[in-house]
Amino acid sequence: MRRAWSLVLVALLGLGGQASAADPARVELTAPKTVEGLRLADVDEDGAADIVVIEGRTVRIYRGRKGALPEAAPSWTGNVPPDVSFVDVAPPSRLIALGEKGVTRIPVFEDGAVEEIKGSEALTWHDSNRVVLAELVRAGGLLLPSKSGVRFQPFAGKPIPVELQPAHTVKAPGPFLEDTCNVVRSVPAVFIGRDGVPRGRAGDSVGVWVISGTTLAFENAAGQREQWDLSFLGAESEGKEVEQTLEDLDGDGRPDLIHRIFTNRDSRYGFFRTRLREKNDASKFSPTHKPAVSDIYLSGFQLPMELIDLDGDGRKDLVITSIQINAANTLRALSSGVVSAETRAFLNRSAEGGTFFRTEADALVKSDILVKVRFNYAGTVEVERSFTILLDGDFDGDGRKDLAIRTSATTMTVRRGTAKGVWEAEGKEIAIPPMGDAPDVDGYTADLDGDGKDEIALHYRGPEGGKDRLWVVRTP
Amino acid sequence: MARRYLVALAALVLGLSSPRQAEARNAGTYLVDPGGRVSAVRALDVNADGRLDLVVLVQDAKTADQSVLVMRTPSEPVKRHYYPPDHVNRIVLTGDLADAGAMAVGRFGPKGEARLRFLGPKGIIELQPDGMPALTAARTSKPTLFGRSPGRLLVIWDGVADLDGDGIDEMWFPLATGQGRMYVIGGTSAGDRALSVEPVNRASTSAEHLLSRHTYVPNLFPADVDGDGTKELLVLDETELVAWFLDGKRKPERLKLPFLEPDPKLGPEDQRTPRIQAADVNGDGFTDLLVTLITGKRTRLESLRTILFHYPGPFRDPKTGGLVTPRARLDTESIVLHPTFVDLDGDGKLDYVGDSIRGNRLDIIARLLGKDPTITFVGFRFDPKAGTFENAPYFTIQREYASAEALSNRFGRSADFAGDFDGDGHTDLLDLGNLEGVEVLRGVASGKGAATFAESFVPRIPVKEGLTADSLVVDLNGDGRADAVLWSKTSLYFLISKGSR
Numbered sequence: 001m002r003r004a005w006s007l008v009l010v011a012l013l014g015l016g017g018q019a020s021a022a023d024p025a026r027v028e029l030t031a032p033k034t035v036e037g038l039r040l041a042d043v044d045e046d047g048a049a050d051i052v053v054i055e056g057r058t059v060r061i062y063r064g065r066k067g068a069l070p071e072a073a074p075s076w077t078g079n080v081p082p083d084v085s086f087v088d089v090a091p092p093s094r095l096i097a098l099g100e101k102g103v104t105r106i107p108v109f110e111d112g113a114v115e116e117i118k119g120s121e122a123l124t125w126h127d128s129n130r131v132v133l134a135e136l137v138r139a140g141g142l143l144l145p146s147k148s149g150v151r152f153q154p155f156a157g158k159p160i161p162v163e164l165q166p167a168h169t170v171k172a173p174g175p176f177l178e179d180t181c182n183v184v185r186s187v188p189a190v191f192i193g194r195d196g197v198p199r200g201r202a203g204d205s206v207g208v209w210v211i212s213g214t215t216l217a218f219e220n221a222a223g224q225r226e227q228w229d230l231s232f233l234g235a236e237s238e239g240k241e242v243e244q245t246l247e248d249l250d251g252d253g254r255p256d257l258i259h260r261i262f263t264n265r266d267s268r269y270g271f272f273r274t275r276l277r278e279k280n281d282a283s284k285f286s287p288t289h290k291p292a293v294s295d296i297y298l299s300g301f302q303l304p305m306e307l308i309d310l311d312g313d314g315r316k317d318l319v320i321t322s323i324q325i326n327a328a329n330t331l332r333a334l335s336s337g338v339v340s341a342e343t344r345a346f347l348n349r350s351a352e353g354g355t356f357f358r359t360e361a362d363a364l365v366k367s368d369i370l371v372k373v374r375f376n377y378a379g380t381v382e383v384e385r386s387f388t389i390l391l392d393g394d395f396d397g398d399g400r401k402d403l404a405i406r407t408s409a410t411t412m413t414v415r416r417g418t419a420k421g422v423w424e425a426e427g428k429e430i431a432i433p434p435m436g437d438a439p440d441v442d443g444y445t446a447d448l449d450g451d452g453k454d455e456i457a458l459h460y461r462g463p464e465g466g467k468d469r470l471w472v473v474r475t476p
Numbered sequence: 477m478a479r480r481y482l483v484a485l486a487a488l489v490l491g492l493s494s495p496r497q498a499e500a501r502n503a504g505t506y507l508v509d510p511g512g513r514v515s516a517v518r519a520l521d522v523n524a525d526g527r528l529d530l531v532v533l534v535q536d537a538k539t540a541d542q543s544v545l546v547m548r549t550p551s552e553p554v555k556r557h558y559y560p561p562d563h564v565n566r567i568v569l570t571g572d573l574a575d576a577g578a579m580a581v582g583r584f585g586p587k588g589e590a591r592l593r594f595l596g597p598k599g600i601i602e603l604q605p606d607g608m609p610a611l612t613a614a615r616t617s618k619p620t621l622f623g624r625s626p627g628r629l630l631v632i633w634d635g636v637a638d639l640d641g642d643g644i645d646e647m648w649f650p651l652a653t654g655q656g657r658m659y660v661i662g663g664t665s666a667g668d669r670a671l672s673v674e675p676v677n678r679a680s681t682s683a684e685h686l687l688s689r690h691t692y693v694p695n696l697f698p699a700d701v702d703g704d705g706t707k708e709l710l711v712l713d714e715t716e717l718v719a720w721f722l723d724g725k726r727k728p729e730r731l732k733l734p735f736l737e738p739d740p741k742l743g744p745e746d747q748r749t750p751r752i753q754a755a756d757v758n759g760d761g762f763t764d765l766l767v768t769l770i771t772g773k774r775t776r777l778e779s780l781r782t783i784l785f786h787y788p789g790p791f792r793d794p795k796t797g798g799l800v801t802p803r804a805r806l807d808t809e810s811i812v813l814h815p816t817f818v819d820l821d822g823d824g825k826l827d828y829v830g831d832s833i834r835g836n837r838l839d840i841i842a843r844l845l846g847k848d849p850t851i852t853f854v855g856f857r858f859d860p861k862a863g864t865f866e867n868a869p870y871f872t873i874q875r876e877y878a879s880a881e882a883l884s885n886r887f888g889r890s891a892d893f894a895g896d897f898d899g900d901g902h903t904d905l906l907d908l909g910n911l912e913g914v915e916v917l918r919g920v921a922s923g924k925g926a927a928t929f930a931e932s933f934v935p936r937i938p939v940k941e942g943l944t945a946d947s948l949v950v951d952l953n954g955d956g957r958a959d960a961v962l963w964s965k966t967s968l969y970f971l972i973s974k975g976s977r
Contacts, residue, residue: 085679127679134681168623170577172631173695177712177752180692183621186685213626330844334837374774380885464744
């Protein structure tokens, strides 16, 4: 009796409550007012991923810990100099900063001097308001802009300068004083991969691949170059946009080409294998990419495609989420603020030879996406979407990616990756912190506690004038 | 006698009942194959012969190469095409011109001769209309922020005006150095200067682009704020209007615009967006400010309204130093897509025309499912006695609009009220409707303070392949009647008025 009374007293006093009050399955991080960039990466290379958060010019890092979720407060906070516009994480324990004064390496978690990276080209401009997380650290080196294009600087080895033409567009302003003429100048995305020189020709093992204008170009540290003519793909036409992506789909270390032509109502994806020229082929261009190895057409508005190795076979699979523009979805959108979305997974078949992807999906999961239809001052219709669909988390550590979709303001449904299909048919609901007045939640996955299973970092966007929230959640 | 009467009567009946006959009477139609897709058209008298000529941007459908057509309007048109072959020259943008991102058309020559300027990352290349190089001045060697990668469209840069009235146009543009400061090339070198106006630059990254720089170049408007006959350049700086005087003597003047201050009482779904234009609507030599304010709930189309405020120039109140009180406030339903100020009734003052697509949720659903919406045009006349716009609409008409334009969020212009096609002193309506054809309707003042656009001047001419939602209405041949230039993906069309007067 006395013992039972003691236990009750302990409980009432909350003495036992401190240990049980903390939920080991989730933690709320001390978030900045507005999260403008977020990435999960193992900055200190301790086997537990860290959370890098950007607000304006301030970088906060919440350190991952073995056996526990990150602490609520950031382990490191630093302000980036005003001339810097891009940063990247450069393990171990460094940030790379690119700005008007060149490129520097900034220590995090430990004391140390800021180190200038010599030979790099500085930017000629700066973003006054914020700094952006870019992917400058790649495949054992740094990607940096140069006078003639871009330079890949391996941490060990000879730099590879690549001449390329930046993408440059001008859009004329409208008739109002507050309109602007928008000029965009971009360094195209670069693929660091295996040599693209012809068979039998000795070359370096690593090279830089980039799409420059209508050419796919390759260059290695030995200065050997190859190029492929992509003009067969045609130019942008009125009302249709074009996206070109380089990704190694067949696992040979060299990038293949994905060409997407799209409108708001449909997309066509062409997948093309990169071929090397034969030893004695003296043509100006290496063999053409056409015909397409795979061709997928999908109707509906589509979110950006994702290329993720879902089944752990070492080859990237394709996932596309689309929203049909039809009477049913239109009525649902306007009456209840919800539309139906379809997430399709296409497994990579290149190991079997021939095609990359079949035209029919290997898996299809339907979910609801919250939408708000708004009319803006130019008369255009804007659709604000709210959804969380995570494709790259392995929550059970079995080597296969699981699918997590936000299914209500307080739950996500997790479908485990399966050996037979892609994902299990029925998922399991897990609780997440309530959305409250957050218009949307972005999710990120990584192993934050070093146990071989991924956790989820959730960024709850604040309403207008409100504050963002950050949570880390373990899936049961 | 009876037989002759019957023949004449038959001819009259046939003439009235046949659209083609009406068309032949009031307008000639011509077609030109521009050799690609037309993206923009401007008019300028390039050879000082008193007739407006055309400068046309064209993109080759297969190669995506850009070229510029300069079409000199002939004194005598040729059948079918209007322009004789030797009146058309094509400038293909290759070599040094290949990376120019923008082209300006203006009177840049030393005596105001027409010139084309191509603005690129290496500087500005100036050509005569025949494509021959103009004398290159060191002044045009400054690299500009504009550029163009292969396959991208050249744009027309309209940062051009004769600010000092000397007959030679000035041009302003962003420099390539630093943040992209604005620079003015004067009619003479005395007018060259850098302005301390800088665009906003934003960094970004994406799956397709490793590093991107987005530069938002501000719009600079030529305006005579002090009525001295020379124009200043107006630019917005946050909530202030800044007027740059290019005489080199006066400092820029700033004027707070209270309506640009954010309203803390607004909720997240409230819309309150002012859009500012500048024009001398009353012809008094002072530029006026015209603000169309969009208000309502962003989620409810039926709640949205456009309110026009007219701030007459000079718009700085001499007593308070602040913005003058607006002289007019005109409410119209929905969002006015293209507020336009044109002289509808030929009195030398600019009237206001607003176009909007109205409706409720059911209309939105129908539109999203492909139904062509209706567009409503409302006109308000300028009243010289009141010194501002009349309260009551001068006209309200509804026309068809293309669902593709609405669905794609492009909302191009489907109609033009800027031309007097029949030469009677009143503007007429050029209507492209759902872009499957074109017609001209006569504007007629009823005498009771209202106008109608019901009478056909050129009956609807179908264009099978569909037209681009844009047009150029100018008096091409100098006969006092407006003409129209229209274009589709593959053709240029000319509607040359020859009726009435």
